Amino acid sequence: MIGSLGGLLRRAWTHPSGRWGALALVVLALVAVAAPPLLPDPAEMPDAVLGATPPSLAHPLGTDQLNRDMLARVVVGGRISLSVAVLAVLLSLTLGAAVGLVAGYAGGWVDAILMRGVDAALAIPRLFVLLLLLVVWEHIPLGALILVIGTTGWFATSRLVRGEVLRLRNEPFVTASEALGATGWRTIARHLLPNAAGPLLVAATLGVGDVILLEAGLSFLGLGVQPPTPSWGGMVLEARPLIVTAPWTAIFPGAAIVLTVLSVNLLGDALQAALDPRGA
Amino acid sequence: MSDLLEVQDLRIRFPAPGGGVSCPVDGVSLRLARGETLALVGESGSGKSLTALALLRLVPPPGVIDPASRIVLEGVNLLELQGEALRAIRGGRIGLVFQDAMTSLNPVISIGEQVRETVAAHRTLRGKEARERAIALLDEVGMPGASTRYRAYPHELSGGLRQRALIAIALAGEPDVLIADEPTTALDVTVQAQILELLDQLRTSRGMAVLLISHDLGLVAGRADRVAVMYAGQIVEEASTSRLFRSPSHPYTRALFGSIPRLDGAVDRLVPIAGAVPLPDAWPPACRFHPRCPEVLARCSIETPPVVPLAPGEMSRCWLLVKGAR
Amino acid sequence: MTALLEVRDLVKRFDTGGLLRGPRAVVHAVNGVSFELAAGETLGLVGESGSGKSTVGRVILRLTDASAGSVRFGGVDVFGLSAGELRAIRRRMQIVFQDPYSSLDPRMRAGSAVAEGLEIHRLLPSAEIPGRVAELFQEVGLDPSFSAKFPHECSGGQRQRIGIARALAVDPAFLVCDEPVSALDVSVQAQVLNLLADLQRRRGIAFLFIAHDLAVVRQLAHRIAVMYFGRIVELAPTETIIRTPLHPYTQALLSAVPEPDPARQRTRIVLKGEPPKPMAPPPGCPFASRCFHPMKNERCVNELPPLRAVGESQVACHYAEYSLQPSALSHQPSASNPQTPTPNP
Numbered sequence: 001m002i003g004s005l006g007g008l009l010r011r012a013w014t015h016p017s018g019r020w021g022a023l024a025l026v027v028l029a030l031v032a033v034a035a036p037p038l039l040p041d042p043a044e045m046p047d048a049v050l051g052a053t054p055p056s057l058a059h060p061l062g063t064d065q066l067n068r069d070m071l072a073r074v075v076v077g078g079r080i081s082l083s084v085a086v087l088a089v090l091l092s093l094t095l096g097a098a099v100g101l102v103a104g105y106a107g108g109w110v111d112a113i114l115m116r117g118v119d120a121a122l123a124i125p126r127l128f129v130l131l132l133l134l135v136v137w138e139h140i141p142l143g144a145l146i147l148v149i150g151t152t153g154w155f156a157t158s159r160l161v162r163g164e165v166l167r168l169r170n171e172p173f174v175t176a177s178e179a180l181g182a183t184g185w186r187t188i189a190r191h192l193l194p195n196a197a198g199p200l201l202v203a204a205t206l207g208v209g210d211v212i213l214l215e216a217g218l219s220f221l222g223l224g225v226q227p228p229t230p231s232w233g234g235m236v237l238e239a240r241p242l243i244v245t246a247p248w249t250a251i252f253p254g255a256a257i258v259l260t261v262l263s264v265n266l267l268g269d270a271l272q273a274a275l276d277p278r279g280a
Numbered sequence: 281m282s283d284l285l286e287v288q289d290l291r292i293r294f295p296a297p298g299g300g301v302s303c304p305v306d307g308v309s310l311r312l313a314r315g316e317t318l319a320l321v322g323e324s325g326s327g328k329s330l331t332a333l334a335l336l337r338l339v340p341p342p343g344v345i346d347p348a349s350r351i352v353l354e355g356v357n358l359l360e361l362q363g364e365a366l367r368a369i370r371g372g373r374i375g376l377v378f379q380d381a382m383t384s385l386n387p388v389i390s391i392g393e394q395v396r397e398t399v400a401a402h403r404t405l406r407g408k409e410a411r412e413r414a415i416a417l418l419d420e421v422g423m424p425g426a427s428t429r430y431r432a433y434p435h436e437l438s439g440g441l442r443q444r445a446l447i448a449i450a451l452a453g454e455p456d457v458l459i460a461d462e463p464t465t466a467l468d469v470t471v472q473a474q475i476l477e478l479l480d481q482l483r484t485s486r487g488m489a490v491l492l493i494s495h496d497l498g499l500v501a502g503r504a505d506r507v508a509v510m511y512a513g514q515i516v517e518e519a520s521t522s523r524l525f526r527s528p529s530h531p532y533t534r535a536l537f538g539s540i541p542r543l544d545g546a547v548d549r550l551v552p553i554a555g556a557v558p559l560p561d562a563w564p565p566a567c568r569f570h571p572r573c574p575e576v577l578a579r580c581s582i583e584t585p586p587v588v589p590l591a592p593g594e595m596s597r598c599w600l601l602v603k604g605a606r
Numbered sequence: 607m608t609a610l611l612e613v614r615d616l617v618k619r620f621d622t623g624g625l626l627r628g629p630r631a632v633v634h635a636v637n638g639v640s641f642e643l644a645a646g647e648t649l650g651l652v653g654e655s656g657s658g659k660s661t662v663g664r665v666i667l668r669l670t671d672a673s674a675g676s677v678r679f680g681g682v683d684v685f686g687l688s689a690g691e692l693r694a695i696r697r698r699m700q701i702v703f704q705d706p707y708s709s710l711d712p713r714m715r716a717g718s719a720v721a722e723g724l725e726i727h728r729l730l731p732s733a734e735i736p737g738r739v740a741e742l743f744q745e746v747g748l749d750p751s752f753s754a755k756f757p758h759e760c761s762g763g764q765r766q767r768i769g770i771a772r773a774l775a776v777d778p779a780f781l782v783c784d785e786p787v788s789a790l791d792v793s794v795q796a797q798v799l800n801l802l803a804d805l806q807r808r809r810g811i812a813f814l815f816i817a818h819d820l821a822v823v824r825q826l827a828h829r830i831a832v833m834y835f836g837r838i839v840e841l842a843p844t845e846t847i848i849r850t851p852l853h854p855y856t857q858a859l860l861s862a863v864p865e866p867d868p869a870r871q872r873t874r875i876v877l878k879g880e881p882p883k884p885m886a887p888p889p890g891c892p893f894a895s896r897c898f899h900p901m902k903n904e905r906c907v908n909e910l911p912p913l914r915a916v917g918e919s920q921v922a923c924h925y926a927e928y929s930l931q932p933s934a935l936s937h938q939p940s941a942s943n944p945q946t947p948t949p950n951p
Contacts, residue, residue, distance in 0.1 A: 323791040323793060468655055469863060470654065470859065472862065473861075474876060474877075477876065495792060497792075498865060498866035501867055501871070502871040521868045525866065536793065539793055540821075541799070541825045543820060543821045547824060547825060547844075556761050557791060
């Protein structure tokens with residue numbers, strides 16, 4: 001399975017947009033992980049008097065309204081956004097794959113019950129659920145944010161996986177496995193899951209983009225990550241009064257959001273294309 | 281009988297993965313006279329289907345027909361035609377019956393409509409006349425209850441009837457040449473016989489030339505006047521049907537016969553052909569069959585065998601037929 | 607000696623339609639099939655599309671549940687087994703599929719596919735598995751280096767061999783071959799057929815060889831059963847059924863097989879009339895609507911003929927004893943007496 005996954009990634013690499021998307025993401029991830037210790041602590045020394053300064057040698061992306069280094073803030077904010085996105089998507093993936101696999105393989109009333117449940121859940125807008133949490137909290141703590149986004153994002157994935165499982169279930173190689181005496185669990189784990197993994201991976205990649213936007217939106221509304229912790233959405237919110245006088249305070253975090261989501265989508269597209277001309 | 285269609289040195293190039301060029305059809309020459317059936321026999325990968333597509337200039341990109349090739353239909357080189365003239369040939373003078381009727385027919389349009397569409401595209405018939413012509417065609421191909429079946433959708437018909445519908449579409453333009461690419465592969469044996477019978481009848485009643493493409497030697501035995509055997513992009517043997525079956529002159533043809541299960545005679549162990557069919561990007565050097573040939577000579581791997589003419593219209597590509605080659 | 611496999615009155619119904627899905631209808635894919643198979647024997651099961659032959663294979667292996675009937679394997683009632691017992695018995699009854707492209711998991715290397723049976727039944731300690739896998743590859747005529755390849759890196763014939771190796775790994779006594787060579791090129795068909803013959807000789811496996819091509823089946827089968835519309839219409843030793851077919855459908859089938867000899871073309875029986883619709887099985891003989899037997903009459907239309915013994919064969923026809931003489935249907939030899947060409951040794 002690893003071998004064929006490698007083949008998939010290799011083919012995505014030859015796709016031009018896939019290459020750029022992947023590269024950009026890798027750079028982003030590296031920067032998010034490795035850079036912060038090298039940069040000035042964004043929380044240090046807020047200086048409201050000096051205020052925002054345009055990009056310069058000392059501050060390549062300028063400083064924000066409290067004279068904190070923008071570059072550092074964007075990077076740390078990126079770290080937060082990416083972690084939320086990745087963790088939430090992982091959670092959705094797991095839940096969606098589990099439900100989709102079981103529903104698709106078991107069929108019958110198990111499938112019916114699970115899928116009707118999914119249909120009902122899909123009818124509830126995700127943002128509303130998140131906003132409901134505000135009844136409990138004034139703003140949503142990071143952990144809860146990840147949990148809630150993750151547990152509300154798996155429905156579409158489960159339908160996707162279920163569709164793949166239904167298609168695969170009738171393939172002779174699955175019947176062959178049953179004929180050899182494999183249990184249902186073994187068939188699911190060794191045959192259905194690896195073959196459904198491709199579309200799952202594509203969906204996950206695109207999901208990351210969605211979650212980044214969602215988190216940015218929440219932070220922009222003041223409901224997500226709270227200052228002084230930097231987050232791209234939050235930075236755009238704080239930059240609103242400065243849009244005319246210090247546009248860089250909004251442009252850079254905004255550009256970061258766009259770039260990340262774009263890279264993720266490009267990568268997802270390339271993965272999708274790599275999946276199609278598969279030999280089998 | 282004069283030649284209706286003549287193919288000279290047809291070569292089709294495709295870009296090979298990893299750079300370079302591969303020629304899945306590499307120097308094919310054929311002649312087809314009015315009223316005769318030529319069978320083009322080969323396994324998958326031999327290039328026979330591509331050859332058929334090339335005759336209609338339907339080679340899928342990135343494939344390209346080599347400009348040195350010539351495909352001449354009654355004096356006109358088809359490779360020089362463009363636009364309207366080319367469209368008139370496709371389905372008009374040369375008709376093509378595809379293999380799998382289920383995927384070749386539009387599932388959301390009734391078969392009658394599909395025939396009528398083609399009639400309207402090639403003849404100057406419109407409306408009611410086109411419809412009547414379509415029903416007449418369905419009748420001609422033996423569709424029971426043609427006027428009611430006109431409204432039937434492909435999935436409502438059996439495999440055999442679908443294939444008849446496909447044949448009706450191919451005939452709609454009143455072609456002089458009919459290419460049937462594996463017309464019976466997806467059908468049951470009892471239906472196969474009916475369809476081949478039909479093609480034969482149509483050939484005589486309409487005075488067409490038929491190019492019958494198949495991987496099944498047995499199929500062509502009773503149906504073709506001449507047989508061309510294809511291997512690795514080339515025709516390795518061409519002969520009259522009776523001569524080919526009586527004494528095949530190419531080792532590949534001989535080996536094929538030895539590996540086919542038969543209903544008559546004793547049940548002998550089959551003699552398979554060793555190895556596997558080569559791929560276009562890796563044709564063996566010199567004689568392409570030499571790695572698998574049970575009668576191979578030293579020369580076969582070094583020098584490409586010439587085309588050895590045997591009788592009028594018969595040939596073989598093999599060193600064994602050249603005096604003093606051993 | 608009890609037969610290895612006893613199939614009695616096997617029925618498989620498919621229900622179609624119903625609530626919101628169209629008119630309710632029942633299709634009897636398999637409609638009362640019985641036969642026995644001895645150890646080391648090959649029974650050819652021949653029929654056209656819709657005859658139910660593939661379904662028979664799957665039902666015997668309990669890959670689909672039967673609607674009625676029984677299957678005894680080595681004396682054990684297969685349909686009555688619990689899940690665990692079924693899994694254990696699955697070792698002894700395996701299947702090889704038609705399509706070499708979809709019968710292997712595209713994400714699994716060939717070696718892992720072949721080893722799967724060994725792992726499921728814990729037949730060997732994991733250290734010894736690669737060795738056994740290499741042996742199996744060699745037994746099916748593949749170099750052990752194929753272990754590392756993915757299916758899309760192998761040709762159709764090679765994939766089919768991998769599928770056979772996978773089935774052999776658990777040492778089955780019975781193998782259902784569901785059109786194993788139909789999707790292969792002619793030159794490769796012969797290789798696989800020879801391989802199956804060798805395996806039978808060497809390991810004593812019984813085959814249920816399902817195919818639509820009588821000439822192919824003839825190569826391996828000791829007896830042949832012809833199916834039409836979910837029933838067996840004739841069952842006899844191979845040469846008997848090929849030289850003296852008694853059921854009109856068998857005769858039509860034989861006459862339709864392409865004869866690779868232009869000078870010896872058979873008079874083909876061209877069937878007229880339509881086969882019955884699967885949803886509306888007729889009360890009598892299913893072949894009546896297309897039958898050309900000179901004695902066909904009302905009885906055929908209303909009364910289902912049972913499968914009964916006529917000489918060496920079992921035939922489901924009221925008038926089997928009055929069957930057309932084989933010579934009226936067989937080859938018309940030509941004066942020039944052509945010899946079928948043999949390859950140079």
